Amino acid sequence: MSCVPVAADGDEACAxxxxxxxxxxxxxxxxxxxLVKYCGVDCQRAHRKQHKKACKQRAAELKDQKLYSQGHERPEGDFCPICTLPIPTRYPDDDADALAMTQRRVAKKDPDEAKAVEFYKKAAMQGSVDARHxxxxxETEKGNHDRALRHFLISAKxxxxxSLEAIKKRFTAxxxxxxxxxxxxxxxxxxxxEMKSHDRDEAKRLRDEQGL
Incomplete structure (x- = not known):
């Protein structure tokens, strides 16, 4: 049975x-x-094995759409938008250091790596430029160069x-x-x-407040 909702006389039906x-x-x-609808839990369970592959693929696509479409502007004051969460230490800027750190974590089967990714995603979608980078x-270390480039393009902008340097290296390569x-x-x-303009405006505001 198809994983696309069945239609009958124009009405939706249980998949x-x-x-x-x-x-x-x-x-x-x-x-x-x-993607699909069900008339009840029993039908959903019965259809699960057939629907699982399409469901997983579409769910991943929806998550990516959200990840790459949100957080294109810095939060006010450029602070971490989820600073109350225990985000791990900032990822190394140098590619070699970053790779070495990831290899050490993988060798130790460090569970914090997966947790870090989830926190970075949450922060990136709320405008954290460091998290996006x-x-x-x-993604670079995983060999997902297209996904890495999409992140770097957002943070460079x-x-x-x-991030700009990372894109320059990729252009050269x-x-x-x-x-x-x-x-x-x-x-x-x-x-x-834009940031310089904001800094100038803020400096002027402070001078005006102090009567300078």
Whole structure:
């Protein structure tokens, strides 16, 4: 049976038994993927084995959409947006140091690595530029260069110098296009100008408050 909702006379139906939704039969979407609906828990369980692969793939796509579409602006004051959470120490900026640290953690089967990634994702989606850069480093070490580049592009456009350098290295190694590097450089320069403007405005406000 298909993992796409069954349609009958234009109405949605249970993905397992095909029963149409009605005033008495309330269909509920799979909370992980939203691809299918079920008339009850029994049908959801019966369809689980068949639906599992498509569900997992779509759920991952939805998480990625959220991860890469949010957090493109720095939070006010440029502080960690989830500073009350125990975020691990900042990831090393140097690629060699970052790789060495990850290899040590893997060798020790360090559970904090997975926890760190989750905290970095939460912080990145709320505008933490360092967390976004760190995610790029982690994806690089996993060999996921496309995912790493997407993170670095976002953080470079937010004014993160090391992210811009990371994209420059990838451009030199033919892992990023000329257009991507140019886009990152332009965004980086614009972010710097915006931050300088903010600093000037803040300095003027303080001078005015003090009557200087």
């Amino acid at each position: 397992n038994c095909g029963k149409q939704g009605s005033d008495t039969i309330k269909l509920k979407s799979c909370t992980a993927c939203r 760190n995610l790029g480093c982690i 937010m004014g993160h110098k090391n 033919e892992l990023a296009t000329k257009e991507q590097y140019a886009q990152a450089l332009k965004g980086y320069q614009e972010a710097l100008e």
